[in-house]
Amino acid sequence: MPTIFNLELAWNKPAKNWKESSEHILRVRINSSSDRQYGLPLRMAIAVDTSSSMQGDKILAAKEACQTVVAQLRETDSLELASFSSQVQPLLKSLAGGKGAVDSANIAITKLQASGVTRTDMALEWIQKALPEEKGVVRVGILITDGHATDSQGNPLTDVTPLLEQAGKLSDVGISLYTVGLGNAANFNTAFLSDLSEQGRGAFMYAETPTELEPQIKERLTASQAVAIDNAQLLLTSQAGIKAEGFCRFKPDYLQLEKTSDGSILLGVIRTDTPTDVLIKIEILAGDGQPPFSQEVLQVQLTASALPNPVTATTSILYTNSYSQYEQVNSDVETDRLNWNCNIIMEDLIHLAYNPSADPKQVREVLEKLENNAAVINRDDLLEHINQQRSNLEKEGKLDPRRTTRMLIDAKKS
Known part of the structure; x- marks a missing residue:
C-alpha cells in the first residue's frame, strides 16, 4: 500500500x-x-578515502562505520563499498542485508588500508557506476574524505568545477550524494565538500573526531531507509x-x-x-x-x-x-525565514573562509550580517561562533576553518 x-x-x-x-x-x-517508519529498498554506495593521511584512528573509524551500515541493512537493501586513493578499489558489490551479511563484509572491510593520494574524481565516477538506474529503489552515495581532492601526482586541484559537474550528473540520474569531512577542517575544503553535496542534492556532514563518524553514518542510513519517494x-x-x-x-x-x-x-x-x-x-x-x-x-x-x-x-x-493584525506573524514560519537567511549567509562565509585572498573587511561585513539575523532568533550557538571568529579575524586576519565548518553544520540544524 x-x-x-x-x-x-x-x-x-x-x-x-x-x-x-x-x-x-x-x-x-x-x-x-502513514504509520510506517520505513521506506523504499535502499541501494547505498560508500567511497572511503584511503590516502596516506587516513592512517590510524581515521581508517579504523571508517571501518567501524562501514560495519555498522552492514549490520543495519535490511534484506531489501544492498551496499557497494570501495576505497579510493590513487585508484578506486571496489571491496563489496551488491551486498544484501540480513543473516550472514556482517561476516561476509568483515573480510572486505579489513582491506581498507591507507596509502596514496586523493582521487575524488575517480570516487565520484565509481559511485555512479555502482548505482545503476533501478525502479522502485532509493540510491544514495556517501563520500568520506579527510583531505583535498588531488590530481594523480597528489597536488590539490585548483579547479574543482569538473568534480561539481560530476556531482550534478549523479543528481540528474537520481542519485543523492552525501559528503563527509573527517578530521581537521584545515586539511580539507569544507566549501568544496558542501558544494559537492549540494550539487548532488544531498548534505554535508562533519566528523571532527573519528568517534563522530560512525553515529553520523548510522543516522544517514536510518534516514535513507525511511525514504518513500525519491x-x-x-x-x-x-x-x-x-x-x-x-x-x-x-x-x-x-x-x-x-x-x-x-x-x-x-x-x-x-x-x-x-x-x-x-x-x-x-x-x-x-x-x-x-x-x-x-x-x-x-x-x-x-x-x-x-x-x-x-x-x-x-x-x-x-x-x-490594521497594523496590529499585520504584526500578528506566524512565529514559526518567521523563524524559519530568518534561519533560511542564516544558511544563505553561511554559504558566503564558508567560501570566504577557504579563499586565501578574501578581503578581511568583506569577511567582517558577512559576520555582522549573520550576527544580526542570528540575534533576532536567539541563535546563541551561532552567536558564540561569531564572537570567536571575530576575535580570530582580528588576530590572524582570517577565519578558523574548524569553527567555520562547525558554524555551517549548526546553521543547517535550525
Whole structure:
C-alpha cells in the first residue's frame, strides 16, 4: 500500500496594503499519513578515502562505520563499498542485508588500508557506476574524505568545477550524494565538500573526531531507509500578480532549490518518519481598485512517479489595514525565514573562509550580517561562533576553518 501524503500551507504574515507590493514566505509542509517508519529498498554506495593521511584512528573509524551500515541493512537493501586513493578499489558489490551479511563484509572491510593520494574524481565516477538506474529503489552515495581532492601526482586541484559537474550528473540520474569531512577542517575544503553535496542534492556532514563518524553514518542510513519517494516535485500555479522568487528545502535536510525548465521544483527524497518543509519566497504585486479581504494566491501540487495521483492544496492570503493584525506573524514560519537567511549567509562565509585572498573587511561585513539575523532568533550557538571568529579575524586576519565548518553544520540544524 503506497504511503499517502498531505500538504499543510502556512504564511509568515498577512498582506498589509493592497496598493503596495509585499514579500512573504510560504511554508509548504509535506506530511506522511502513514504509520510506517520505513521506506523504499535502499541501494547505498560508500567511497572511503584511503590516502596516506587516513592512517590510524581515521581508517579504523571508517571501518567501524562501514560495519555498522552492514549490520543495519535490511534484506531489501544492498551496499557497494570501495576505497579510493590513487585508484578506486571496489571491496563489496551488491551486498544484501540480513543473516550472514556482517561476516561476509568483515573480510572486505579489513582491506581498507591507507596509502596514496586523493582521487575524488575517480570516487565520484565509481559511485555512479555502482548505482545503476533501478525502479522502485532509493540510491544514495556517501563520500568520506579527510583531505583535498588531488590530481594523480597528489597536488590539490585548483579547479574543482569538473568534480561539481560530476556531482550534478549523479543528481540528474537520481542519485543523492552525501559528503563527509573527517578530521581537521584545515586539511580539507569544507566549501568544496558542501558544494559537492549540494550539487548532488544531498548534505554535508562533519566528523571532527573519528568517534563522530560512525553515529553520523548510522543516522544517514536510518534516514535513507525511511525514504518513500525519491523524485518528488512541486508544481506551483500562481494567480496574476504573484511571483515565486526563491525556494529551499528547509527540513529535514537544508538544500537550496531552483525551478526546472518546465517550472517545477525538484525536491528529491521525501521521508515517512519526519515532515519535509519547503520555504517559498512570494512577491505579491500591488493591485488596483478595491482590496479584497483575502486573495487566492497559488496552487501547490506534489507529484512523483510513486504517487498514483498528485497531492494538491491551494492557499489564500489575508489583506488587512490594521497594523496590529499585520504584526500578528506566524512565529514559526518567521523563524524559519530568518534561519533560511542564516544558511544563505553561511554559504558566503564558508567560501570566504577557504579563499586565501578574501578581503578581511568583506569577511567582517558577512559576520555582522549573520550576527544580526542570528540575534533576532536567539541563535546563541551561532552567536558564540561569531564572537570567536571575530576575535580570530582580528588576530590572524582570517577565519578558523574548524569553527567555520562547525558554524555551517549548526546553521543547517535550525
